[in-house]
Amino acid sequence: MYDAVVIGCGPVGALTANLLGARGVRTLVVERSTAPHGQSRAFSCDDEALRIYQQAGLRREVERDTHQPRRAEYVNARGRVFAEIALDEVDFGLGAGPLHLFDQPRLEATLRRGLDRFPHVTLRTGVELTGLTQHADHVTATLHDTRVEARYVLGADGARSTTRAAAGITLTGASYAEPWLAISGVVEPGAVRVDATRFVCDWRRPAFVSPGAFGTYRMEFMLRDDEDPADMTRPDTIRRLITPYVDPDRFTTTRSAVYTFHHLIADRWRDRRVFLLGDAAHQMPPFLGQGLCSGLRDAANLTWRIAQVLRGDADDALLDGYEAERRPHTEAMATTSVRLGRVFLVRNRFGAAVRDTALRLAQTAPWVRRAIRHFEFKPRPALPGHHAPVGTMFPQPSVAVAGTRVPLDDVLGAEYAVIGPGVDASTALDWRGPVARFVRVARPGTPAPADITTVEDVDGTLTAWFAEHGRDLVVLRPDRFVAS
Template sequence: MKPAQSAPQPAAVEVDVVVVGCGPVGALTANLLGLRGVSTLVVERSTTPHGQPRAFSCDDEALRIYQQVGLLDSIGADLHQPTRADYLNAAGRTFATIDFSEVDFGFGHAPLNFFDQPRLEGVLRAGLDRYDHVELRLGTELVSLYQDEERVHLVLRDVRTDQSYPVRARYVLGCDGARSTTRAAVHIPLAGASYAEPWLAVSGEVPPEGIRRAHTTFVCDWRRPAFVSPGARGSYRAEFMLQPGETEAEMTRPDRVAALVEPYVDPARFTVTRAVIYTFHQLIARRWRERRVFLLGDAAHQMPPFLGQGLCSGLRDAANLTWKLALVLDDEADPALLDTYETERRPHTAAMAATSVRLGRVFLARDRRAAWLRDTALRAAQTVPRVRRFVRRFEFKPLPAYDQGLFAGGRRDGAVGTMFPQPRVALPGSKVPVLLDEVLGAGFAVLGTEVPADGPGRPPVRAIVVHPGDTAGPASSGAEPADERVHVIDIDNVIIPWLRRHRCEAVLLRPDRFVFALGSTVEVLGALAGALRGSRSVGQAAAA
């Protein structure tokens, strides 16, 4: 009798990138990679959509990222955009207000947006169907991985059949949340603090006539701080801090939930879809890269919810890293360029987390005297016009800017390192305005009033010639056949004044819309070519 033989191992699948986790951050990451032609395998342990409205808010930067992958119209169809956010004291009086009608960071979208997470994930996952080189495998989990000089070798398991199989990738992106299997596989610890106060998060549906508090509201009641707001698609969100001794079993009872939401919605018309207890964290991974493995979103950082920046920060991670990966995979840049991902993103994320903590201290005063002092101080401060504008216009939110990284000179210098505005422009011969990003393309772009047709080189850079808003642009909508420049009319009168203010002829934008360089077209393109050729030194300097 011949000895029994084991079944032959299947040949390992080879892809450029494996994305572990297909929540909003993982799905967006895969869309951005698909947009740039990167062969991608996305694995998600769940066999069905999550179906729970966990994250529910995003900002204008997030919408700009969704716009870049061509999914904004689908995502934006059901957004709720609040007009203001009120801060109430224990007596129900407003002591501070953010007026979103006065908030415009210049990025083309509303500053605060509430969405339905199940629908958002559905749109992002459906977006992957546009790319033959992107595959989503549900019911698939990461078992283990190891790295050599050229590849990451993964073992994946189909949770429905319990069958494991190998996959090889050039890079792995861990987008698998706070309990990240990817982070554990590369032995990266978290550092920071977890807050002991448990919260009850209640989501539900309510008709308009059942809403009693129609504006986004932070209830700064020292006895029980709370947050309430209408949301997308007829939903309503309410979160309440638990008091000592209150248990999950007690506080999630229908009668207790009804009593808590009663001041804000009619309990008889409020259909609860989710009621869970959670605690929040301020945690950040010790490092975000282990050779060919990167962490994004909650796998890399977790922050308090008071600024609504948890998901947004993960989306920024994806927008920052994916185009750099594409350059490296296309041999347009040295792999050391990827070091600038953490160099750029970590300080900005830390600033967001710190601002969230400070806002939480305002929100979470836990005794009567501290709350009285807070209310009195904020009311007095807002009698000063500049302070009042600072609060009403949401100016305490950290703006998108990176102090060092992949920029001309390697660090922030004036406008270099900041996000470029997104005004409306028009194409010659058209009266229909479009947002600027619609004409920038997915890669680098150089904008100026005089951009030579033969300027762009490697990597490809789209040339945008900007005409004043009071002109019709060039005489004809078509240029010479060899001229691939795009002509736009600055109908909002933003771009040309921006160039004058910064005393430059042209501005070079990175694919994530951050300013890479200012100067003449020749200067900014030369700076880009030099940075990518010398990206090993850029990465080493940034890491230092």
């Protein structure tokens, strides 16, 4: 019997299996395809996503393959920038910049390589889930060639999830009427004509374009009502569309596909021992680049709970917190994404003129300008039903340990952590909670006692945080939210 079976080895399933592997959970991953997806769909991720890859021990490998744009700009039909996010001025304190562009095939390869670190994690490709039977203390997963038993099944099998159907869970929401053409490719040096991450808010043809990592370039174009999706991937059509952005003679298309975007959410994310994550649980339009990021947050929220319950450190009720916490945040992201889409997707000349004028006027108010420029409209990581600092994500500055600079989370480990200037050896002796690491925060130059891990707060972030919240220690969950 496995502890967990993960259905699907897309980016969410692969990360889920890595996080379970890092916590010693005996895991089987089954993936229907014989080869990795190999094609770019998701293109951007955020600071929280990198922090989650870090929990899986893969941050350096993932980050090495990313490109950080300095600006994201919104331009109108005349090519004038009417709103701009200054990404290089934004620091939400989580230990990474707010936007990173990546190449999905490379990301998926990194995540799959990560699984090789764990002898207790097995990946079987070319294997399809066809059905599920739930029992009091386990689940039987019927695969096309055999049956396996597990304590839990985690369905990360994408938009058309078999896990979701087998658990009798339905989706609620809507689909966008207009399809989009997404083109990915590689551009030769010097052949880029628009070297910016740009939302082209042209009412005649809304589009998104951006250079990416490793000389890649992504372009997405909304189709007009009279256009046939089958014609849009023809080389002459692609050439016509991409010419304003790259030199078409020096651009090699690696992928072109027509997509319809959805705003859908599963009515339940849990059915007894079966859970849904990623696109299986929710799908949102990509205008905020949060579809995959939301799935990564699902994995970070659910996996530590599963590990705790399997170890006997918590009872089943802990697992109910997964949907209770993740659903509101996902809905907030999807709503913000839909609102951005409304700004972006105005389809008539008059509406676009009104939008441009309204946004120009609104930005004469400094707080509106700042909210846009500094990306303050993006929902922050927060758990519902708590008073700050409980339920907020703890900052991640760079700290010094025995003279070496490291990102804080590397010191905190994969389990609970108790951290603060007031942590000492007696904190650990008095602790009655789950497995935890104890970390003392000290000002630079303070002698470190030998009996407790001490981090030097090099830039003063942690000292300021504890002073602001009037605490001398806090308990952090494994996903770095403040628990108490």
